[in-house]
Amino acid sequence: MHFSERLYPQARLGMLLNGIETEGNVIDLSIGEPNVPLAQDVLSQIPDGFEALTQYPKPALQFELQETIARWLSRRYKLDLQCFSAKDQITILAGSREGIFMLPIALFNHQLQHGQPITVAMPDPGYPIYLASAENVGAKVQTISQTQLSELTTSELDVYACWAEIDLMFVCSPSNPTGEVLSLLQWTRLIELAKEYQFILVADECYSEIYSEPFAPTGLLEACAKMGNSKFENCLAIHSLSKRSGLPGLRSGFIAGDTHLIKSLQSYRNYHGVSLSSIQLKGSQAAWSDEQHVLSNRQVYGRKFDEFSKQFSDLSCYQMPAGGFYIWLDVGCPAEKFCQRLYQEFAIKVLPGHYLAVSDLTVEALQQYVRIAVVCEQEDIPFIGQAIKQTMQFCCHSNSVGGHVA
Known part of the structure; x- marks a missing residue:
């Protein structure tokens, strides 16, 4: 169906x-839907009034947000900002759902236009938008269970025999719905497989900031950096303010990673995507700047x-x-x-x-x-x-x- x-x-x-x-x-x-106290100190940084809504958002505001996100990524995942381009390696989203849904068509538009089907792999069970995004482009669907992901580094046998068929793979850590978290070894193995079989690895990390101290979940870009893959080749990470900051109504997220993939996403989004308003951009910048x-x-x-x-x-x-x-x-x-x-x-x-x-x-x-x-x-x-x-x-x-x- x-x-x-x-x-x-x-x-x-x-x-x-x-x-x-x-x-x-x-x-x-x-x-x-998060139920946490409203971050008044963060939202109070948004200027009063709605005059800015009478104009298109200024590109400078988006760039400022990209720079703010780059600093957050650097702090959170120990990334070297000297090797990271906020403008070229981050795309702003109107929430993570938009990014997830558009990924297959944005990244494989040329193949799809020429009748070349793609295969999208995804966690099972998982967020329903992964499946919808694959179905939207008529992709073949492969599923990978949490057990198979967990056994990537503990079994001498290949627990999943379909790597060569995959074009795009979604992984969620911490997982919705199970709450399981991928280890550095598991991320490393997935990155190696993505390189070996040339598929795009996408990490949905929207729950990354909800955990028991001090066990902050390892992220995909963090694992890439530890492996020496400083350009994040074949890898993308998706984040959002919905869960991290308890602001689902702000509709603000981003994708970061491989420069070439980000360029394709941004080119597609220039035509298809919804631009964040000045109020959303300033609110997002305030939220990503604050950890308290x-x-x-x-x-x-x-x-x-x-x-x-x-x-x-x-x-x-x-x-x-x-x-x-x-x-x-x-x-x-x-x-x-x-x-x-x-x-x-x-x-x-x-x-x-x-x-x-x-x-x-x-x-x-x-x-x-x-x-x-x-x-x-x-x-x-x-x-x-x-x-x-x-x-x-x-x-x-x-x-x-x-x-x-x-």
Whole structure:
């Protein structure tokens, strides 16, 4: 089924819960919309007034933002700014989704125009836009599981035999939805494979700043630099302010990496892309310049995960993620029935895990998993934890005796 005909996971959940009556205020943990204090110190740097909206954004503002991002990348991933060109190796995006969706057509437009199909590889389960971006250009889809990625450096055998077929590969670290993080060794191996088989390796690192101190996830560009690949050949990294700064409404992100690839992306985007307004550019510059609000956000998530870990201490299926703000949980019963019951009895929304699957095998394997976004209020966590455990007990018992679960 093509993405234009397939319901987005949250819309699919809406249909699943349609008609179910519930009481009280709904706690929506089905979507990754950050719930952290607004970074007032950052946003206060945006000039008052909207006069700038009467004009196209000045190129100088975009260049200033590129320079600011380059400094952030240098600090975060220990990159040598002397070998990094902000103008030539960074493209500003109206959010990471735009960049992910346009990548196949922007980078392979010539081949596609001449009827040469491409193959796009992606994590399974994963962010639905990877699949949609491939389908948009009629690409062949290959999937790679988190287990296969994890075994890249631990198995003497090749855990994935399709490297030669790949043209473009998406990898997400920290992973949405599992929270797993790729190590330096795993990144190194992927970079080596991208060079050997000449495919483009794209790292979705939008959750990179949400982690347990001091274990900051390694990034793709960081791994490139450690390998001596200072030009980031065949490699691109995508970042966003949505999760890092809790500003999804700002619609601001970027892609950084290989100069030749960035040139192609920018050329395509000059015609297709949406320019950020002056307000967005200045807000983005303020956000990338400040780390204090990022540290505060990380501490907020840390406290929430500490409380969830306390609530789920008796669940063997619970594991605190290495990064990101999702709990990936095997509830021991059909996920859709679990979600219906949890919503009906406790007005809590979570997402069935198989809604994020790509292949039929993964859809089948994830029938009992749910993704829980830790975007609730701190004081609601004891209630949420108990509600989830009670629903698990009810649904598992009902399934074991053949009873009906609403």
